[in-house]
Amino acid sequence: MTARRTTEAEDVVWLRSGSALPSAARREGTELARRVGLDEERIAGLRIALTEAATNLQRHAGDGALALRVVRFGDRPAVECLALDSGPGIADPGRALADGVSSAGTLGIGLGAIARLADSFDLYTRQGQGTALLARFTVGDAPEPGAPGGPETAVVAGLTRPISGEQLCGDTWAAHEDAEGVTVMMCDGLGHGPLAARAAEQARAAFRGTALTRPEDLLRHLHSALKGTRGAAVAVARVDLATRRVALCGAGNIAGFVLTGTERVPLLSMPGIVGHQVRTLRTFEADLPTGALLILHSDGLRDRWAPADFPALPRHRPAVVAGHLLWQTGVRRDDAGIVVVKVPPA
Incomplete structure (x- = not known):
């Protein structure tokens, strides 16, 4: 790439x-x-x-x-x-x-x-x-990334679902892929409905428009971009393809972890509301072994489950992982959003 x-x-x-x-x-x-x-x-x-x-x-x-x-x-x-x-x-x-x-x-x-x-x-x-x-x-005949015969690149997929009764979703995600790695964002606009969706869209636009890749720098950029909105919980992670390490910096209630077939390795976020009040930023790192996934999701998905509940799920395409986890662990009383990153073997 x-x-x-x-x-x-x-x-x-x-x-x-x-x-x-x-x-x-x-x-x-x-x-x-x-x-x-x-x-x-x-x-x-x-x-x-x-x-x-x-x-x-x-x-x-x-x-x-x-x-x-x-x-x-x-x-x-x-x-x-x-x-x-x-x-x-x-x-x-x-x-x-x-x-x-x-x-x-x-x-x-x-x-x-x-x-x-x-x-x-x-x-x-x-x-x-x-x-x-x-x-x-x-559309077209060229193989997509991650398909047999396609480019050996990281594959990123996510899924969002609005709270029951709403058309707009306050959860969103975005990712940049380059030759060195993948930068991914998960955002949960506070509350739900149009104002939450506006904050989420503003975060996605700010993420789209920057070349920053260091998670802490990116989170500060998003903090400035979301001023004037109701704010959001946001986590930004960077996957380094050479070292197979992932670094995450977040503020608010976004769950981040590396999922293998047998364990979940947490990547923590600090308290705060991006766009309103972020006092302390810290970056947490973990290895991303072959076959493991990086997963970020909002609090619209329950976090009390173990890898044994979903045996062999990491072997599947990120879109299937995102869809299955959202459907099985998502709650209807809140917006839900999840993004999954899978990288090729080293």
């Missing part, structure tokens, strides 16, 4: 499971696809995949939703679908992914055909807990 690439939170269309879910998914997905220039043949494949994913949620999930959005890889947009549910999980994922295997009442094409139609596909499931499915349809 020779130039900086910026990845940001995108607007998410959340569709809850119900009788109208398949038709709503096709309508919203088609609108997004045409907005970014997906051709009609690819739109047809997207509509099939959305119908199958939505019908599976209808018939088998106790509680579930589709999250639809546009994501971008440089100048290449894609329509992404995350199907998230609370169980019962898939007993035999290998069989479910075989072409022609489908739940009763669906199109009869099964999850295997969704995997074949999509440019990117990933599935995490655990019996008794739930399933997270990713299907992504990308």
Whole structure:
């Protein structure tokens, strides 16, 4: 990678499971696809995949939703679908992914055909807990970062969900990637609704417009940029790809940690409200071993869980990790936001 690439939170269309879910998914997905220039043949494949994913949620999930959005890889947009549910999980994922295997009442094409139609596909499931499915349809033919045959770069993905009853979300995230590493921000605008969303958008704009990479310098920059807003909890982290170390500086209630298959290594934030009062800044560091993830999330996600609750989750794509953790640990009484960074083996 020779130039900086910026990845940001995108607007998410959340569709809850119900009788109208398949038709709503096709309508919203088609609108997004045409907005970014997906051709009609690819739109047809997207509509099939959305119908199958939505019908599976209808018939088998106790509680579930589709999250639809546009994501971008440089100048290449894609329509992404995350199907998230609370169980019962898939007993035999290998069989479910075989072409022609489908739940009763669906199109009869099964999850295997969704995997074949999509440019990117990933599935995490655990019996008794739930399933997270990713299907992504990308404009153009070049492989995306992190895909087989694609550039060996860090992969960053996040997800936000507003509090029940609101359209705007006060949580946001953004990331810069360059040749030396990844700089990532998680922001939780105080409260919820339009004023919280305004603070979050101002933080994202300030992050987008700076070349700073040192977490403490960046947090001071954001503190100045958020004056005049209601303020926010913010954490900024920097991943050094050469040393495989991560440094984090934060103020307010943002959880940061390195997740391996067996442990969570915390990266602490100090008390304060960015944009209003930040007295003491400290930077905390940790190793980022091969296969580990850097995760930042707002207090819209519960923090009382162990890696053993989600076995093998770090092996999956960051979008699946973000979606599954948000759905399984998120609370509906607050905005929720999470961002996940995965780097290639050294």
